[in-house]
Amino acid sequence: MAKRIILDCDPGHDDAVAILLALASPQEIELIGLTVVGGNVPLASTLLNARKVVTLANRRDPVYAGCPRPMMREIVTAEHVHGETGLDSGSGQPLGDPEVPVQQQHAVNFIIDTVRSEPEQSITLVATGPLTNVAVAFAMAPDIIPRLNELVVMGGAGFEPGNITPAAEFNVYVDPHAARAVFDSGVNLTMFGLDITHQMLITPPRLKALAAQEGKVCAVVADLLDFFNRYDISKYGWEGAPLHDPCTIAYLIEPTIFELSPMHVVVDTQEGPSLGRTVTDWWGASDEQPNVTVATKGDADQFFSLITQRLATLH
Numbered sequence: 001m002a003k004r005i006i007l008d009c010d011p012g013h014d015d016a017v018a019i020l021l022a023l024a025s026p027q028e029i030e031l032i033g034l035t036v037v038g039g040n041v042p043l044a045s046t047l048l049n050a051r052k053v054v055t056l057a058n059r060r061d062p063v064y065a066g067c068p069r070p071m072m073r074e075i076v077t078a079e080h081v082h083g084e085t086g087l088d089s090g091s092g093q094p095l096g097d098p099e100v101p102v103q104q105q106h107a108v109n110f111i112i113d114t115v116r117s118e119p120e121q122s123i124t125l126v127a128t129g130p131l132t133n134v135a136v137a138f139a140m141a142p143d144i145i146p147r148l149n150e151l152v153v154m155g156g157a158g159f160e161p162g163n164i165t166p167a168a169e170f171n172v173y174v175d176p177h178a179a180r181a182v183f184d185s186g187v188n189l190t191m192f193g194l195d196i197t198h199q200m201l202i203t204p205p206r207l208k209a210l211a212a213q214e215g216k217v218c219a220v221v222a223d224l225l226d227f228f229n230r231y232d233i234s235k236y237g238w239e240g241a242p243l244h245d246p247c248t249i250a251y252l253i254e255p256t257i258f259e260l261s262p263m264h265v266v267v268d269t270q271e272g273p274s275l276g277r278t279v280t281d282w283w284g285a286s287d288e289q290p291n292v293t294v295a296t297k298g299d300a301d302q303f304f305s306l307i308t309q310r311l312a313t314l315h
């Protein structure tokens with residue numbers, strides 16, 4: 001049976017691929033709605049981008065606007081990675097205009113109402129942006145926490161250094177207080193942090209394989225990823241940028257791609273050099289009970305061939 005998911009996101013190039021991978025996998029995933037948060041770029045742009053991506057897939061799935069800013073801090077954005085629009089392309093060609101409206105209901109209310117009205121353990125929440133919408137939903141309606149089947153998060157870093165500060169991964173850093181509340185909530189939480197996403201590099205052969213597929217969607221995505229690759233290649237000196245967010249969806253489609261381990265994780269919310277660090281007890285150095293299942297390893301070839309095959313089915 002397909003997993004029923006709500007995808008909370010801030011597109012963003014890798015969020016866009018995560019959305020498309022979900023839409024292209026109806027056997028494994030039923031996307032109930034996209035909830036959008038401010039993150040990579042301000043909310044007005046992440047919302048527009050989410051609608052454009054759904055339109056690109058020739059779909060009309062509902063898109064809900066969420067929180068424009070973090071709970072306590074000013075928003076930090078990532079135009080340096082994703083470009084001014086949040087979805088700049090290598091060719092400079094913009095995505096087509098959206099044909100999907102913004103739903104009236106607020107994203108947080110949509111999450112709460114859906115999880116309350118659907119059977120217990122039937123909804124999986126996936127978060128690929130700052131955790132503001134999720135934390136606000138948990139604060140407004142703590143009863144939804146045990147009703148969720150799973151919360152799958154792209155965020156944090158156990159072993160790896162940070163990517164927005166030396167200590168912190170972007171999504172957790174943007175709203176560390178939200179992340180802290182979510183990680184401490186007792187929800188069944190699975191974390192795809194930089195430990196795993198830095199294994200998933202968009203190398204030239206992988207980008208070429210995607211571009212070689214028939215159909216508009218693969219060509220457009222290859223053009224987007226061509227832009228996305230630029231900043232990270234110059235930053236890291238790697239063969240390609242890490243394709244973070246689709247790890248969450250790939251895990252729901254084909255969990256055997258990844259190895260995971262239960263660990264204790266706490267988010268640092270103290271102002272200072274470690275703000276937003278996900279302090280991860282990788283080796284069981286404390287007596288704290290594991291509260292998160294952390295992705296540690298993955299098969300990058302399998303991951304990219306899944307994405308290429310699935311995106312090729314969208315027209």
Ligand code: BDR
Nearest residue numbers: 012014078128170171244
């Ligand atoms: C995360 O930050 C964003 O720029 C990406 O979309 C991803 O969710 C990686 O740190």
Ligand code: CA
Nearest residue numbers: 012015128129
């Ligand atoms: Ca994201």
